[in-house]
Amino acid sequence: MLESIIYLSPLIVLLSSIFILMFSEHNEEEHYRCFRFSKFMMLTAFALTVIFYNKPLIEEVTLGNKYTLLFECMMYGGGLALLYLSRKWFASMGVSGYTFCGGIFVALLFGSLLIRSNNLLLSVVCCVFMMMGNYALLKGSSVKKEIKSEKIYMFAMVFCILLLGVSLFILYHYNDSFAYEQIKETLSINTGDVWLFTAVAAVLTVFMFMLGLAPVHFWFTETLGGTVLPVFAYFVMVPIGACWGGFIRFNTEAVGSFAENFYLFYKAIALISISLGALGACSVQNVRKILAYGTVYHWGIVLLVMQSFSINAVNTGVIYILVYLLAMYGICVCLFGLKIKGEYLFMLNEFEGAAYKRPYISAMMTIFIFSLLGIPPFLGFFGVFSALSYLAKHDSFYQFGYIMLMLIVLSYAYVQIIKNLYFEKSKENFDRADSGIYTAVFIIALLMIIIMLKPQYLMQDVYRMIESLFL
Numbered sequence: 001m002l003e004s005i006i007y008l009s010p011l012i013v014l015l016s017s018i019f020i021l022m023f024s025e026h027n028e029e030e031h032y033r034c035f036r037f038s039k040f041m042m043l044t045a046f047a048l049t050v051i052f053y054n055k056p057l058i059e060e061v062t063l064g065n066k067y068t069l070l071f072e073c074m075m076y077g078g079g080l081a082l083l084y085l086s087r088k089w090f091a092s093m094g095v096s097g098y099t100f101c102g103g104i105f106v107a108l109l110f111g112s113l114l115i116r117s118n119n120l121l122l123s124v125v126c127c128v129f130m131m132m133g134n135y136a137l138l139k140g141s142s143v144k145k146e147i148k149s150e151k152i153y154m155f156a157m158v159f160c161i162l163l164l165g166v167s168l169f170i171l172y173h174y175n176d177s178f179a180y181e182q183i184k185e186t187l188s189i190n191t192g193d194v195w196l197f198t199a200v201a202a203v204l205t206v207f208m209f210m211l212g213l214a215p216v217h218f219w220f221t222e223t224l225g226g227t228v229l230p231v232f233a234y235f236v237m238v239p240i241g242a243c244w245g246g247f248i249r250f251n252t253e254a255v256g257s258f259a260e261n262f263y264l265f266y267k268a269i270a271l272i273s274i275s276l277g278a279l280g281a282c283s284v285q286n287v288r289k290i291l292a293y294g295t296v297y298h299w300g301i302v303l304l305v306m307q308s309f310s311i312n313a314v315n316t317g318v319i320y321i322l323v324y325l326l327a328m329y330g331i332c333v334c335l336f337g338l339k340i341k342g343e344y345l346f347m348l349n350e351f352e353g354a355a356y357k358r359p360y361i362s363a364m365m366t367i368f369i370f371s372l373l374g375i376p377p378f379l380g381f382f383g384v385f386s387a388l389s390y391l392a393k394h395d396s397f398y399q400f401g402y403i404m405l406m407l408i409v410l411s412y413a414y415v416q417i418i419k420n421l422y423f424e425k426s427k428e429n430f431d432r433a434d435s436g437i438y439t440a441v442f443i444i445a446l447l448m449i450i451i452m453l454k455p456q457y458l459m460q461d462v463y464r465m466i467e468s469l470f471l
Contacts (some may be wrong), residue, residue, distance in 0.1 A: 007055040013045040014109040021102040035087040038101040039080065042108070046076040049112065057112070061119035061179075067249075067469040070318070070462070071115045074241030074325060079104050081329055081440070082237055085336045086230040088434060092342055099136065100230060104238060106133035111242025118253060120171060120203075121178040123246060124164045127206055130239060131157045137231050138223060153219050160209055163202040170199035180254040187258035200255060204262065207247040210239065213303065214273040217296045221280060225289035229344040232288050233332040236295060237325070244302075244321055251309045252469060259309055266307035271402065273300030278406040281413035285348045290413050291331065294372060297410055298324050304399060305387050315466045316390040319459065323383030326451075327371040330444045334365035337437035340430055348416055353426025361433060362421045364441045369414050371448070373407065379448040382455055 005012075017038065024034075053069040056062050082104065090097040107130055114126035135157055139150040168178070174196060175182045190196055205216065212220030224232050251259055277297025281290045298320070306317035338345050338354055338361060345351055355362035367378060374384030384407075391400045451458055 004059070007052050008057055010045045010048040010052065010112065011057055011109060013041055013048065014105050014112070017041040017045075017105045018102055018109065021098050021105065024098060034097045034101055035083055035090075038104070039083050042076065042079055042083065042105070045108065046080070049076070057116060058122075061122050062113065062116040063118050064116050065468040065471075066465040068115045068245065070465040071241040071245030072112055074245075074322070075108055075111050075238055078237035078241070078325070078329070079108055081333075082230065082233055084436065084440065085233065085333060089228070089230055089336075089344070100234075103133050103137040104234065106130070106136075107234075107238050107242065111239060111245075114242050115245035115249065117246065117249070118180045119178050120180065120183060120250075120254065121168065123250065124168055124203075126242075126246070127164065127210065128161055130242065131160065131210065134235070134239070137234060138227065150223075152223055156209065156216070156219050160206045163206055167199040167202040170195050180250070183254045184256040184258075187254075188256060191258060191261065196258075197261060200258065201262070201265070203250065204247075204265075207243060207250070208269060210243045211247065211299055212292070212296055213269055213299055214276045214296055215269075217273065217276065221289055221292045221296065224292045225284070225286045225346075227288075229288075229335060233335075236291070236328050237332060240321070240325060244318075248306070248309065248314055248317075249469065252314070255309075263307055266303055267399075270300045270304035270307065271399075273297065273303065274403060274406050275300075278410040278413075281410055284413075286346055287335075287348060287351065287417060288346065290417065291328075294410060294414070295324075295328075297406065298372070301387050301403060304403075305390055311463075311466060311470050313390065314469070315459075315463050316386050318466060319386050319462055320383040322458070322462070323379055324372065326444065326448060327368045327380055330368035330441065330448075331365060331372075333437060333440045333444065334361050334368065337361040337433035337441070338430060339433075342431065348420050349424075351417060351420040352424035354420075354430060355422045356426050357430040358433060360438065361441065364445060366418050366421065367445070369417060373411055373414055377452065379452050382452070 021034070021038070049072055050069065052064070053066070053072075054064050056064060083101070086100065087097065090100065110126040110129040110133070114123055114130070117123045117126060135150060135153055138153050171183055171186075172178060174190070174193075175186050177183075187196060187200070209216040209219070220235070224235055227235075255262070273296050277293050277295070277300055280296070281293035284290060284293070302317045302320050305320065306313045335344060338351070338358060340350065371378040371380030374380045388400055388403065391397075391403075
């Protein structure tokens with residue numbers, strides 16, 4: 001009994017943090033207490049997660065290994081970085097940070113369970129609570145009134161919950177169990193069953209919605225273009241680990257060989273995401289929308305590479321995700337360092353001449369953008385090269401060429417940001433950036449340099465972690 005409680009300690013810390021933040025007095029003048037408490041509790045939960053990474057949090061429905069630890073580290077890393085960056089914004093705007101911090105803890109709690117889950121019912125519950133937490137963060141966070149971000153997300157969330165309910169009903173009718181192992185066995189026997197195909201497709205659609213893959217990307221691109229910067233940074237930094245981790249695990253442990261029925265489906269979704277991501281980024285002037293559309297493009301590449309869900313495919317996709325996240329962390333830090341009259345920037349014309357007033361931040365933002373584009377010698381080239389090499393080895397030359405074509409299109413949108421940073425005259429005086437921004441940018445750049453110098457260590461370590469999923 002005591003041993004089980006000890007293994008549950010990461011969840012207990014996260015859950016208790018949520019309740020403390022919910023029932024604490026929301027004093028807008030005490031932001032430092034809220035964020036200091038959140039960072040301490042998050043670090044505690046992270047440390048306990050690392051210590052007990054291979055222990056079941058809930059007997060018979062969760063399983064921990066190096067694979068789950070990898071994606072949990074993605075979540076905790078993003079959460080800690082976000083708390084570090086966001087406190088000053090809440091303090092300067094006079095807005096309570098309790099709901100924001102609570103939302104991050106909800107994502108960490110149910111995200112950890114989703115990554116470790118080997119039971120469909122638990123996975124569905126985790127997805128529902130994560131979507132509800134996302135909705136709570138979006139509600140009231142829109143700074144552009146014409147964009148009803150919370151309403152868009154709410155209707156989509158309700159539809160996703162209905163899809164999950166239908167899939168649960170169908171799969172339980174066939175299995176009398178929600179265990180991934182039982183579902184996998186049933187799917188392997190009934191490979192041509194239309195109802196089972198429908199049930200699995202419903203679950204996959206919800207995962208794709210949470211990731212922001214096309215054609216269910218509308219909430220991701222439209223809502224993030226109008227939210228405050230901390231909420232934008234949350235969506236591109238924190239839930240990613242849980243969503244990809246749960247999606248990969250569901251495909252490998254529950255769908256199994258039945259995934260062959262979805263190869264064409266995955267390929268279509270991936271190519272649509274790549275197309276709409278690149279073209280959408282070129283059609284907007286909102287920098288956050290450009291980055292959101294860029295994310296849709298990158299996730300399309302990941303899905304295209306991983307569609308077979310073999311160990312090598314998953315390994316290549318995860319390396320791409322890690323490289324992307326590191327570059328996006330850097331861009332978010334730079335965005336937090338660029339303000340005019342206390343307001344963070346939205347539109348391209350607001351970035352005009354930033355390089356002359358904030359040269360260090362602008363230079364690093366340019367480097368991170370080049371990394372997203374996969375331009376050598378920046379770290380992003382390592383991720384793009386891994387993905388393209390995998391496609392070439394499997395004779396997917398048409399897909400290889402299409403990715404390169406859309407990358408050229410996407411480059412136009414990213415270059416517009418750089419153009420405004422360096423080749424336009426400054427019309428505004430940029431606020432002084434906090435010293436912590438420069439420290440964070442330096443740490444991310446140093447980490448990228450270390451990985452570039454010894455990329456084989458990253459590949460070997462990630463492969464060993466992914467391998468534990470297939471054992």
